[in-house]
Amino acid sequence: MSHLVIAPILLPLLAGIALLLLRPFAIEMRRLLGLFAVAGQVALAIALLNRVRTGDILTYALGGWAPPFGIVLVADRLAAWMLLITTLLALFALLHAARGSDVRGRHFHVLFQLQLFGLNGAFLTGDLFNLFVFFEILLLASYGLLLHGGGRQRTRAGLHFVVINLAGSTLFLFAIGTLYGVLGTLNLADLSRQASTLPARDLGPVQSAGLLLFAVFALKSALLPMHLWLPAAYASASASVAALFAIMTKVGAYGILRLETLVFGDNTGPLSGLIQTWMLPLALLTMVIGMLGVLAADTLRRQVAYLVVVSVGMLLTAFGLGSAAGIAAGLYYLPHTTFAAGAFFLLADAIARRRGEFGDRLEAEIALSDRHLLGALYFLVALLIAGLPPLSGFLGKWLTLQAALLHPWREWVIAAILVTGLFGIIALARSGSLLFYRSVAIEPGLDDVPTTVPVRELLPATALILLCGALVIWAGAADDFTRATAEQLLQPDDYLRAVLELTRGFAS
Amino acid sequence: MEALLSLVIGILTACGVYLILRTRTFPVVLGLTLLSYSVNLFLFSMGRLTIGHPPIISPSAPGYADPLPQALVLTAIVISFAMTAFVIMLALKARAELGNDHVDGGRRK
Numbered sequence: 001m002s003h004l005v006i007a008p009i010l011l012p013l014l015a016g017i018a019l020l021l022l023r024p025f026a027i028e029m030r031r032l033l034g035l036f037a038v039a040g041q042v043a044l045a046i047a048l049l050n051r052v053r054t055g056d057i058l059t060y061a062l063g064g065w066a067p068p069f070g071i072v073l074v075a076d077r078l079a080a081w082m083l084l085i086t087t088l089l090a091l092f093a094l095l096h097a098a099r100g101s102d103v104r105g106r107h108f109h110v111l112f113q114l115q116l117f118g119l120n121g122a123f124l125t126g127d128l129f130n131l132f133v134f135f136e137i138l139l140l141a142s143y144g145l146l147l148h149g150g151g152r153q154r155t156r157a158g159l160h161f162v163v164i165n166l167a168g169s170t171l172f173l174f175a176i177g178t179l180y181g182v183l184g185t186l187n188l189a190d191l192s193r194q195a196s197t198l199p200a201r202d203l204g205p206v207q208s209a210g211l212l213l214f215a216v217f218a219l220k221s222a223l224l225p226m227h228l229w230l231p232a233a234y235a236s237a238s239a240s241v242a243a244l245f246a247i248m249t250k251v252g253a254y255g256i257l258r259l260e261t262l263v264f265g266d267n268t269g270p271l272s273g274l275i276q277t278w279m280l281p282l283a284l285l286t287m288v289i290g291m292l293g294v295l296a297a298d299t300l301r302r303q304v305a306y307l308v309v310v311s312v313g314m315l316l317t318a319f320g321l322g323s324a325a326g327i328a329a330g331l332y333y334l335p336h337t338t339f340a341a342g343a344f345f346l347l348a349d350a351i352a353r354r355r356g357e358f359g360d361r362l363e364a365e366i367a368l369s370d371r372h373l374l375g376a377l378y379f380l381v382a383l384l385i386a387g388l389p390p391l392s393g394f395l396g397k398w399l400t401l402q403a404a405l406l407h408p409w410r411e412w413v414i415a416a417i418l419v420t421g422l423f424g425i426i427a428l429a430r431s432g433s434l435l436f437y438r439s440v441a442i443e444p445g446l447d448d449v450p451t452t453v454p455v456r457e458l459l460p461a462t463a464l465i466l467l468c469g470a471l472v473i474w475a476g477a478a479d480d481f482t483r484a485t486a487e488q489l490l491q492p493d494d495y496l497r498a499v500l501e502l503t504r505g506f507a508s
Numbered sequence: 509m510e511a512l513l514s515l516v517i518g519i520l521t522a523c524g525v526y527l528i529l530r531t532r533t534f535p536v537v538l539g540l541t542l543l544s545y546s547v548n549l550f551l552f553s554m555g556r557l558t559i560g561h562p563p564i565i566s567p568s569a570p571g572y573a574d575p576l577p578q579a580l581v582l583t584a585i586v587i588s589f590a591m592t593a594f595v596i597m598l599a600l601k602a603r604a605e606l607g608n609d610h611v612d613g614g615r616r617k
Contacts, residue, residue, distance in 0.1 A: 129580055136587045143594060155602045156613040159533065162595050163611075166540050167528060169591070173547040173584055180577065181554035 004051065005060040005075045008044045008083055008120040011037055016113035023106075031098045034109040038091045041116065045083040052080045053481070055488060057498035059126070066506035067126070067499050068187035074126035076495060077485040078331070082123040082254055085335045086247050088467060089342050090116055096346050096460040097240035104238070105148040115141035115244065122251055126499060128179065128186045131255070132172050135220070139165050142248060145241045146233060157236040164229045168219040175212035178205050189499035192262045192492055195271050203270055210264055214256060214275045221252025223316060224286040227309050231293060234305035239349030242301070243342035243464075249312050250334055257319050257327070261489040273322075280320035280409060284416045287313030291420040294427045300348045300360035303431060304341065307385055310420060311337040317413060318400045325403035327486035332478055333396030336471055340384040340393065343464035347377055350458055351435060362431050364438035370455060375436040377458065380465050382428040387421050392471040397421065399479070513553055520546035533599035533609045540595060544588035551581045 015037035019030055052058060052075055060073040094112060102108040118138025125131050143165075147158045180186055182205045183194040198206060215226075222230040230249070234242050256275065264274045290309035297303035315337065318330030352360035354369050368374070380391075387393035397417060404413040471478055488494060520542050527539025555574030563575035599609070606613040 129583070133583060133587070136591070140590065140594065143598075147598075152605050152613070155598070155605050159595075159598055159602050159611060162591075162598055163528070163536055163540065166591055166595065167543065169587075170524075170540075170543045170547050174550060176580070177547070177551045177554045177577075180551075180580075 002051070002058050002060065004044070004048055005058050005073045005124065006062075008041055008048065008087075009073075009117060009124060011040055011044065012113040012116040012120065016110050016117060019109045019113060020107070027103055030109050031102065034112060035091075035094060035098065037113060038087060038094050038116070041087040041120070042084070042091055045080065045087045048075055049077075049080040049084055051075075052077050055484065055494070057494055059498050059502045061502055061506070064506075066503045068185045068190035068503070071130045072126045072187060072189075072499055072502065073124045074189075074495065074499060075124055076498075077481070077488050078254070078257070079123045081331065081335075081481070081485060082250070083120055085250075085338055086116070086119050086123070089247050089338055089464070090244055092460040092464050093240045093243040093342060093346075095463075096243065096457065097238075099454075099457045101149070101238055101240060104150070105144075107144065108148055111141045111144040111148070112244070115145060117141075119247065119251065123254065126188050128176055128188060128191065132169070132176060135172070135251075136169060138248075138251070139169070142245065145244070146237050148241055149238045151236075153236045157232040160229055161233040164219070164226075168216050171212055171219075172216045175209045175216065178209035178212070182206055182209070187499065188258070188262055189492075189496045192265070193496060193500075195263055196269060198269070198271065200270070206271065207274055210259070210271065210274050211278070213259055214278065217252040217255035217259070218282070219252070221249045221256065221312050221316070222286075222309055223252075223312060224282050224289055227286060227290065227312075230309055231297075231302055231305040234308060234345075235299065235301040239346050242305075242345040242349075246308065246338050246341040246345065249308060250315070250338060253312065253315050253319065253330075253334070256316065257330075257489070260319070260322075261327075262492050262495065265490070265492055276320060276322050279316055280413075283313045283316035283320050284412060285313075286310075287317065287416050287420045291423045291427075295423060297427075298362055300351065300362060300431060300435070301345070303362070303427065304344045304348055307344070307424070308337075308341050310424065311341065311385075313420075314397075314400070314417065317417070318403065321400075321403050321407050321413070323403055323406060324483065324486040324490055325406070326400070327489060328479070328482040329396065329399035329403050331482035331485055332392075332399055332471075332475075335478075336384070336392040336396050336468055339464045339467045339471075340381060343461045343468075344381045344385060346461035346464070347374070347381055347458070350374065350461065351378070362434050364434050366439055368435070368439040371436055371439060373455065373458070375432070377461065377465070378432055378436065381461075382432060384465070384468050386424045386428055388425070390472065392468045392475070395472065395475055509557055510553075513549065513557065517546045517549050517553070520549070531611055533602060533611055536611060537592065537595055537599055541588075541592055544584070544592070548581050548584055548588075551577050551584060553577075 058075040062071045115138055118134050121134035143162050147154050182202050219226040234245055260275045264271050266272050287310050290306050290313055293306035294303055297306055315330050318326050348360055355366050358366045384391045384393045387397040404410050524539045524543035527535045555577035558573045561571045561573045562569050563573045603609045
């Protein structure tokens with residue numbers, strides 16, 4: 001039993017508590033502590049990834065209670081991969097916030113760490129109820145972060161976000177209760193084992209519980225028809241919070257993937273494919289409807305928020321193919337879309353702040369400083385998001401299309417991906433030309449436009465773009481890893497053995 | 509007793525769903541509260557309805573009550589309590605900042 005597994009959960013929790021106690025101290029010190037804690041989490045994620053890279057599955061029984069009675073943490077390839085993506089994104093989001101936007105609310109750094117506490121815990125836990133608790137932790141922190149900075153727009157979007165997520169939590173509890181009532185366990189590995197030997201008369205309740213869980217995760221990941229909360233919430237959050245939220249929809253996608261492969265996988269007889277039949281059509285529709293939102297958006301941030309919806313559709317399409325190649329393509333696409341969306345939110349904020357009162361509205365003939373630098377960054381991010389070669393978006397799309405060729409629905413999948421890709425290019429090109437080609441240079445006499453926003457604040461966004469570049473340069477290694485991850489997910493026996501071995505270890 | 513309990517859970521859930529769909533924030537908060545009550549009762553009943561049985565091992569016990577749903581309900585109550593407090597504060601803040609208690613912040617758009 002390695003204590004490394006629980007370290008990524010404990011570090012942000014302790015850092016969050018320390019930051020709460022250190023509130024009287026100077027902001028520089030708290031920033032430094034927060035940054036060190038996140039950097040430590042990146043290091044822990046890398047260490048964990050290194051340990052599970054070869055296919056080992058690390059387990060940790062909390063409090064020494066043997067599973068399935070106690071809560072167990074499980075670190076496999078997927079969990080470590082998600083942790084690394086989350087912590088890297090958080091590092092750059094926090095670096096952006098540390099340039100000054102963190103002083104607009106009192107508890108920004110505390111909430112930021114607690115958000116990571118919830119995220120890391122959700123990825124590592126191997127217990128369904130514990131997953132619910134970590135979901136609530138990350139949601140409660142995200143409510144605070146969404147409202148960070150205040151303002152009418154945020155309050156209104158925040159109210160919708162909170163109410164819909166509370167309704168989602170209730171559904172989550174109903175699903176958990178049903179599963180426990182029928183199967184008598186909440187441990188994911190044990191659920192998988194019980195589901196494979198399910199008597200026919202219990203099939204109905206378990207199926208409805210499974211679909212309820214799917215609905216909950218679909219709500220968190222903004223899958224159609226439950227995507228409407230996302231654009232308003234993301235477009236009105238402050239830049240570094242919106243960048244961090246780029247991972248939030250992926251938590252829902254992670255939940256769907258875990259559930260689909262572990263509890264409703266191929267080995268579970270009549271339950272297998274329960275989620276998949278719903279997932280692929282909904283994901284394709286999400287892509288199309290999201291792209292309509294992208295085309296219709298009147299502000300840049302709203303456009304990026306709809307692009308997040310489209311990327312969720314793309315991601316779940318890849319997962320919904322169900323094959324190892326499809327899941328691997330999705331897992332390659334996941335870090336790309338997270339980093340690219342994060343960078344885009346940071347960049348949109350930088351652009352909005354240089355346009356004075358016009359903000360990020362998509363209108364022409366507005367003065368803009370640093371046009372060439374911002375334009376170049378915008379061009380790179382647009383290439384990434386639209387999925388054009390030679391960047392990582394193209395590779396992710398290519399892998400997905402390749403996996404789709406073997407699926408019976410290949411015409412629909414390929415058509416949806418290519419057509420939405422084309423519309424994405426059109427929408428991004430139109431916004432780019434409105435913002436940059438048709439902007440006007442700053443006149444020296446004009447003083448209502450801020451010209452002195454330091455260029456240094458663009459560094460976190462640039463770093464996120466570079467991470468996407470790294471995904472291209474080391475695409476071979478990343479692809480090998482995601483393929484191995486997909487293989488591991490589709491063979492849940494290893495996962496079951498790792499958890500149940502722990503049980504046997506306690507018994508002897 | 510099963511029929512009565514399921515009826516109670518069903519009515520609570522139906523009222524909760526109805527209230528969540530209202531246009532003012534106060535009924536919405538009440539609806540969320542009712543929903544959390546109904547889900548707590550539901551979780552309780554998932555350990556099967558037993559009367560007068562101990563939840564811990566004892567040599568003289570004729571049967572046992574499942575202790576796990578009780579622990580789950582306790583956690584769920586604490587979480588929903590915190591969430592309700594938060595959503596009430598948020599609703600008050602929205603009332604103060606937006607000038608009315610409509611969930612969309614009023615007709616002025």
